[in-house]
Amino acid sequence: MSEHETNPEKPEKKSLFKRMKEGLQRSTQALSEGVSGIFTKRKLDGETLQELEDLLIMADMGLDQAAAIAEAVGKGRYNKEVSPEEIREILAEEIAAVLAPVEKPFEIDSSKKPFIVLVTGVNGSGKTTTIGKIGAKLKAEGKSVMFAAGDTFRAAAIDQLKIWGERIGAPVVETKVGGDAAGLAFEAIDRAKAEGTDVLLIDTAGRLQNKAGLMAELEKVVRVIKKRDPEAPHLSLLVLDATTGQNAINQVEVFKETAGLTGLIMTKLDGTARGGILVALAGRFGLPVHLIGVGEGIDDLQSFNAKNFARAITGAQK
Amino acid sequence: MFENLQDRLSGVFDKLTGRGALSEKDVDEALREVRRALLEADVALPVARAFVEKVRTRAVGHEVLKSVTPGQQVVKIVHDALVDTLGAEAAEISLNAPAPVAIMMVGLQGSGKTTSTAKIAKRLMKREKRKVLMASLDTRRPAAQEQLKVLGEQNDIPTLAIVEGQEPVAIARRAMEAGRLGGYDVVLLDSAGRLHVDEALMAEITQVRDLAHPHETLLVADSLTGQDAVNVAEQFQSRIGLTGIVLTRTDGDGRGGAALSMRHVTGVPIKLLGTGEKIDELEDFDPRRIAGRILGQGDVVSLVEKAAETIDAEKAERMARKMKKGQFDLDDLAEQLQQMGKMGGMAGVLGMLPGMGKIKKQLGQAQLDDSIFKRQAAIISSMTKQERRNPKVLNASRKKRVAAGSGTSVPEINRLLKMHRQMADMMKQMGKKGMKGLFGGMGGGMGGLMGGGMPEMPSDPKEAERLLQQMGGSGGLPPGLGSNSIAGGGLPGLGGPGGLPGLPSGRGKKK
Numbered sequence: 001m002s003e004h005e006t007n008p009e010k011p012e013k014k015s016l017f018k019r020m021k022e023g024l025q026r027s028t029q030a031l032s033e034g035v036s037g038i039f040t041k042r043k044l045d046g047e048t049l050q051e052l053e054d055l056l057i058m059a060d061m062g063l064d065q066a067a068a069i070a071e072a073v074g075k076g077r078y079n080k081e082v083s084p085e086e087i088r089e090i091l092a093e094e095i096a097a098v099l100a101p102v103e104k105p106f107e108i109d110s111s112k113k114p115f116i117v118l119v120t121g122v123n124g125s126g127k128t129t130t131i132g133k134i135g136a137k138l139k140a141e142g143k144s145v146m147f148a149a150g151d152t153f154r155a156a157a158i159d160q161l162k163i164w165g166e167r168i169g170a171p172v173v174e175t176k177v178g179g180d181a182a183g184l185a186f187e188a189i190d191r192a193k194a195e196g197t198d199v200l201l202i203d204t205a206g207r208l209q210n211k212a213g214l215m216a217e218l219e220k221v222v223r224v225i226k227k228r229d230p231e232a233p234h235l236s237l238l239v240l241d242a243t244t245g246q247n248a249i250n251q252v253e254v255f256k257e258t259a260g261l262t263g264l265i266m267t268k269l270d271g272t273a274r275g276g277i278l279v280a281l282a283g284r285f286g287l288p289v290h291l292i293g294v295g296e297g298i299d300d301l302q303s304f305n306a307k308n309f310a311r312a313i314t315g316a317q318k
Numbered sequence: 319m320f321e322n323l324q325d326r327l328s329g330v331f332d333k334l335t336g337r338g339a340l341s342e343k344d345v346d347e348a349l350r351e352v353r354r355a356l357l358e359a360d361v362a363l364p365v366a367r368a369f370v371e372k373v374r375t376r377a378v379g380h381e382v383l384k385s386v387t388p389g390q391q392v393v394k395i396v397h398d399a400l401v402d403t404l405g406a407e408a409a410e411i412s413l414n415a416p417a418p419v420a421i422m423m424v425g426l427q428g429s430g431k432t433t434s435t436a437k438i439a440k441r442l443m444k445r446e447k448r449k450v451l452m453a454s455l456d457t458r459r460p461a462a463q464e465q466l467k468v469l470g471e472q473n474d475i476p477t478l479a480i481v482e483g484q485e486p487v488a489i490a491r492r493a494m495e496a497g498r499l500g501g502y503d504v505v506l507l508d509s510a511g512r513l514h515v516d517e518a519l520m521a522e523i524t525q526v527r528d529l530a531h532p533h534e535t536l537l538v539a540d541s542l543t544g545q546d547a548v549n550v551a552e553q554f555q556s557r558i559g560l561t562g563i564v565l566t567r568t569d570g571d572g573r574g575g576a577a578l579s580m581r582h583v584t585g586v587p588i589k590l591l592g593t594g595e596k597i598d599e600l601e602d603f604d605p606r607r608i609a610g611r612i613l614g615q616g617d618v619v620s621l622v623e624k625a626a627e628t629i630d631a632e633k634a635e636r637m638a639r640k641m642k643k644g645q646f647d648l649d650d651l652a653e654q655l656q657q658m659g660k661m662g663g664m665a666g667v668l669g670m671l672p673g674m675g676k677i678k679k680q681l682g683q684a685q686l687d688d689s690i691f692k693r694q695a696a697i698i699s700s701m702t703k704q705e706r707r708n709p710k711v712l713n714a715s716r717k718k719r720v721a722a723g724s725g726t727s728v729p730e731i732n733r734l735l736k737m738h739r740q741m742a743d744m745m746k747q748m749g750k751k752g753m754k755g756l757f758g759g760m761g762g763g764m765g766g767l768m769g770g771g772m773p774e775m776p777s778d779p780k781e782a783e784r785l786l787q788q789m790g791g792s793g794g795l796p797p798g799l800g801s802n803s804i805a806g807g808g809l810p811g812l813g814g815p816g817g818l819p820g821l822p823s824g825r826g827k828k829k
Contacts, residue, residue: 060544122567153595155468160465163461211569243546248544
């Protein structure tokens with residue numbers, strides 16, 4: 001990725017799309033081949049649409065969203081012979097239409113110093129790794145970054161973030177294992193203020209959304225952050241694992257209420273043949289999607305682009 | 319957010335009551351609902367299809383028993399088929415091999431391998447009295463090896479010393495060597511998270527397998543996984559060969575359809591369930607529980623277990639004696655509120671009850687959350703002993719004092735008192751009737767907690783609706799609430815929603 005210093009615009013865009021397309025290769029294959037299987041030399045009718053709906057369900061799109069999109073695809077096209085290529089195009093457009101309102105890049109408002117980002121999620125969704133990668137990106141943009149190691153529960157979570165801190169040269173505010181996460185956030189904000197840090201990224205312990213006690217703890221973290229800065233957290237992000245099924249909807253619902261979510265990050269999209277859950281979430285909550293993870297490398301954490309994403313997962317060519 | 323299958327089917331079958339046997343057409347219609355329910359629970363589509371066919375053959379021509387509705391009948395058939403598919407017999411971790419027995423843990427990133435490794439190690443040490451060594455082969459994620467080491471230190475489980483820069487295959491070799499030399503019975507190999515499509519990493523784990531010859535290769539999989547669960551399980555099975563599945567995060571509120579998908583495509587048993595973050599939160603697999611969840615029937619077994627765990631038997635007995643006499647004072651109410659909190663709050667309890675999903679949501683909308691319990695507890699703790707024992711003495715000036723002391727208002731106190739009165743009345747009635755049902759044996763703690771005066775689930779939906787309104791005024795009763803639980807008449811005594819304590823009436827209506 002060294003070429004984007006010489007020519008920042010075009011090559012980067014292209015390579016990013018390529019990266020995403022490669023990452024989403026399996027989704028592409030599943031949907032694209034599925035569409036070919038259904039629509040080759042067949043008319044669009046109730047039966048083929050039902051099969052299309054099934055295909056979308058298999059992409060984790062959820063029953064309602066799958067039905068809505070299948071219906072939109074069928075509208076005005078009944079009993080016509082539509083080629084698989086056309087269907088892919090239409091499908092990409094319909095999906096892009098659902099996703100377009102939630103496409104919003106991850107942006108730092110530099111008038112807010114420190115710009116405070118709270119990162120939450122269930123266990124194992126990839127919070128710490130995502131924070132490390134975001135930190136690396138911000139550093140590369142010349143911003144100063146500080147991490148708050150708020151996962152005081154999982155063994156070695158603090159160490160994990162410290163390794164990221166060393167890698168990119170960002171200070172890590174930490175407390176002892178089992179320490180108070182809210183107190184740590186408080187301390188980190190003070191330190192970031194004192195040191196004039198641009199961005200403070202606060203990690204939290206993974207928690208399942210149905211654990212009342214843990215969610216209350218998260219609520220407290222948010223409350224304490226607000227005490228230091230009423231506008232903060234400037235971003236409250238939920239990290240979602242793309243392999244998660246329909247439970248992702250519950251996750252967003254509860255975290256939204258508890259942590260006042262402002263946006264989503266979806267990780268591990270490369271492993272799954274799916275990605276449809278993003279469409280289901282967009283249709284239901286309309287929360288901005290800032291970043292998607294399509295691989296393990298730092299550059300695999302990308303800005304979310306609705307059109308590209310829709311084209312990548314449907315295998316639309318243009 | 320999900321309706322349970324029973325509710326759905328009762329809609330389909332309402333028009334059918336009185337017929338002798340299920341016709342093919344009835345079954346077709348019902349099975350569409352079954353399919354939907356399975357898909358909503360994240361059962362993979364091909365698996366759902368195959369499963370529905372299995373149910374069809376069982377259901378067609380099935381005699382409808384007089385006592386149950388066709389809907390219940392189909393639910394029972396589906397439930398039984400689920401239990402069959404999930405594996406009716408328990409499969410434990412096998413250590414039946416020459417020591418050191420290697421157990422290899424594999425799975426996607428973030429599925430819970432390291433935590434599960436430590437849990438299994440602890441279990442084998444404690445229950446089987448085995449000497450266990452853990453080794454982390456995860457050289458990719460920062461501090462992953464450290465994580466296992468810390469877990470080992472916290473729980474007195476030996477771990478293989480970390481050697482910087484060593485590759486997974488070399489670590490595995492060293493671990494097996496250390497296992498032999500150290501006289502260990504079991505060596506647990508915790509591998510790095512990998513995508514089932516990552517060729518290089520899959521090749522690497524195959525090398526580890528060929529070297530360590532694991533007697534058990536366990537796929538650690540998140541029970542919240544979506545449609546892709548089939549591919550994950552299939553790939554790991556075909557590339558590495560699995561002997562069992564460990565299902566993690568079953569303490570979440572996912573429906574767990576992934577369990578059915580994975581079991582179906584791999585044919586290997588689900589051996590263990592991860593049920594929490596703590597080291598001892600690992601349980602034997604129970605197909606009935608998972609089946610109930612997939613169907614949205616709630617997890618009654620867990621509720622009972624949780625109640626048994628958290629309710630102090632002695633306290634419960636004292637409560638039962640008091641209730642028999644018709645005494646139920648504010649101290650008792652405070653205790654009930656506390657119990658409720660311990661069991662995960664109202665949402666926690668409701669979430670485990672069959673058919674309560676919708677109510678839970680309505681409660682959320684009406685903002686009847688658990689903070690009410692806390693406020694009520696605060697009100698009670700601001701009262702004098704005398705007031706708590708005999709709330710009648712609370713006059714206006716006392717109420718003002720209590721309101722100021724607890725940071726609440728007089729109307730809130732009045733609501734609490736009214737609720738207490740209603741509960742006390744119910745207790746009295748129940749004291750007369752005696753306590754039947756499931757929770758009777760538990761000395762009343764549970765009965766009081768769940769229903770107060772509801773020895774049996776109301777069989778009439780109207781009755782249930784009335785109770786719901788009494789409870790929070792959230793209105794809009796989900797269909798089929800009043801019907802009994804599945805599989806053999808269900809569990810009596812699981813108090814309807816009627817008497818959940820702590821729900822000031824009227825608040826929902828104001829919203």
